[in-house]
Amino acid sequence: MTTTTPARQVDPAEHAYASELAFLAAYDGGPRPPGWRLTPRAVVTFITGSDGRELELAKEDRRDGLPNKLAVPAKFVGERALVERCVVTLAGERGLLLVGEPGTAKSMLSELLSAAVCGSSELVVQGTAGTTEDQLRYGWNYALLLAHGPSSEALVPSPILSAMRTGAVARVEEITRCLPEVQDALVSLLSDRRIAVPELAGTDGATVHAAPGFTLIATANLRDRGVSEMSAALKRRFNFETVGPIGDLAAETALVGKQARAALERVKAPFAVDDAVLEALVTAFRDLREGRSVEGWDVERPSTVMSTAEAVAVATSLGLAQAYFPGDRDVLSLLPGHLLGVVRKDDPADGAKLLGYWDGAVRRRAEDGARLWRRLWELRDVLGG
Numbered sequence: 001m002t003t004t005t006p007a008r009q010v011d012p013a014e015h016a017y018a019s020e021l022a023f024l025a026a027y028d029g030g031p032r033p034p035g036w037r038l039t040p041r042a043v044v045t046f047i048t049g050s051d052g053r054e055l056e057l058a059k060e061d062r063r064d065g066l067p068n069k070l071a072v073p074a075k076f077v078g079e080r081a082l083v084e085r086c087v088v089t090l091a092g093e094r095g096l097l098l099v100g101e102p103g104t105a106k107s108m109l110s111e112l113l114s115a116a117v118c119g120s121s122e123l124v125v126q127g128t129a130g131t132t133e134d135q136l137r138y139g140w141n142y143a144l145l146l147a148h149g150p151s152s153e154a155l156v157p158s159p160i161l162s163a164m165r166t167g168a169v170a171r172v173e174e175i176t177r178c179l180p181e182v183q184d185a186l187v188s189l190l191s192d193r194r195i196a197v198p199e200l201a202g203t204d205g206a207t208v209h210a211a212p213g214f215t216l217i218a219t220a221n222l223r224d225r226g227v228s229e230m231s232a233a234l235k236r237r238f239n240f241e242t243v244g245p246i247g248d249l250a251a252e253t254a255l256v257g258k259q260a261r262a263a264l265e266r267v268k269a270p271f272a273v274d275d276a277v278l279e280a281l282v283t284a285f286r287d288l289r290e291g292r293s294v295e296g297w298d299v300e301r302p303s304t305v306m307s308t309a310e311a312v313a314v315a316t317s318l319g320l321a322q323a324y325f326p327g328d329r330d331v332l333s334l335l336p337g338h339l340l341g342v343v344r345k346d347d348p349a350d351g352a353k354l355l356g357y358w359d360g361a362v363r364r365r366a367e368d369g370a371r372l373w374r375r376l377w378e379l380r381d382v383l384g385g
Contacts (some may be wrong), residue, residue, distance in 0.1 A: 014121055023055075026062075026073070028042040040087045044117070046116045056068060076108065078109075078246070090215050095218045098241055100243035101245065114217060118166075123170045125171070137161060139249070173218075252286070253275075253279050257315065259312045269324070278315060281318075282311055284339060286306075289307070302353045306343075308344050314342065336379045336383055355380075
């Protein structure tokens with residue numbers, strides 16, 4: 001009987017980029033920290049790309065199943081120096097905390113880092129108000145516990161404990177969503193690099209020591225400050241790196257288009273949104289995010305974070321509308337309504353701020369003769385003002 005692997009909406013990074021990771025492992029044979037699959041330099045190249053250059057394997061490193069040459073595409077749009085600092089932190093087996101506004105690709109960066117370093121990005125705990133200390137340390141199979149008492153077989157390791165045993169990278173998403181007493185379970189773990197299991201006292205399993213290579217990547221949204229503020233003791237055990245919005249309009253537009261196209265490819269639909277529409281979408285997001293237009297005009301910022309991730313969601317929706325309802329309407333006419341939906345997420349009253357943007361920046365661009373912006377100005381009534 002033949003079995004097939006079920007289709008996935010999204011592959012983990014180590015599966016999606018398996019061929020690149022194998023190529024880079026063969027390409028760079030330099031020194032590697034304990035437990036690492038790639039050299040630190042190769043990890044940075046995997047994430048930031050090879051700048052369009054084709055990397056070529058030495059003759060002695062060539063093998064079946066690998067290309068002899070490969071240009072590695074960038075997967076994270078941001079400063080190379082930021083990625084290098086992250087890699088250095090992990091190479092020193094120190095905790096790494098990625099902070100920033102929502103939608104700045106912190107989770108994606110942590111996934112790429114862990115996939116490149118240890119070959120697995122799936123040892124992850126999602127932080128919430130309901131996350132328990134057991135989810136960070138260990139729990140029990142209660143059927144075995146009741147039948148045979150505490151034993152190594154009855155212990156259910158957390159993703160962090162599994163990473164400690166194997167010398168891998170564990171991830172904690174949205175760490176500041178966890179309650180302070182839960183967060184503090186990480187303090188001794190990151191200091192002593194071991195977890196005590198008092199229920200197994202007197203046995204070999206009473207203490208789990210971290211294998212070489214173990215470290216932890218956590219993420220936190222700046223908007224969550226004050227939800228469950230990290231203790232000073234826990235902060236000292238992490239190196240903080242801030243992941244900011246993409247600084248360049250063209251780079252952000254290209255990324256939004258690339259990710260929206262990939263989303264439509266997953267549902268086998270063509271992506272037919274014009275590049276000019278994408279640029280207008282990203283321009284509006286950037287203006288509203290920064291509180292200032294590209295021309296230098298003041299813009300009132302909404303409460304919602306106008307992130308790149310939100311822009312990708314809007315671009316995907318425009319692409320789906322174009323694919324499934326072709327010819328029904330001009331795709332540009334859908335943009336104001338989608339922008340209104342994003343702007344009103346945190347505060348419905350912020351719809352007035354988007355209307356103010358239309359009466360300011362959009363109107364002035366229309367008056368300057370930009371045809372696309374004239375069309376957007378004509379769609380002002382969609383905003384309900």
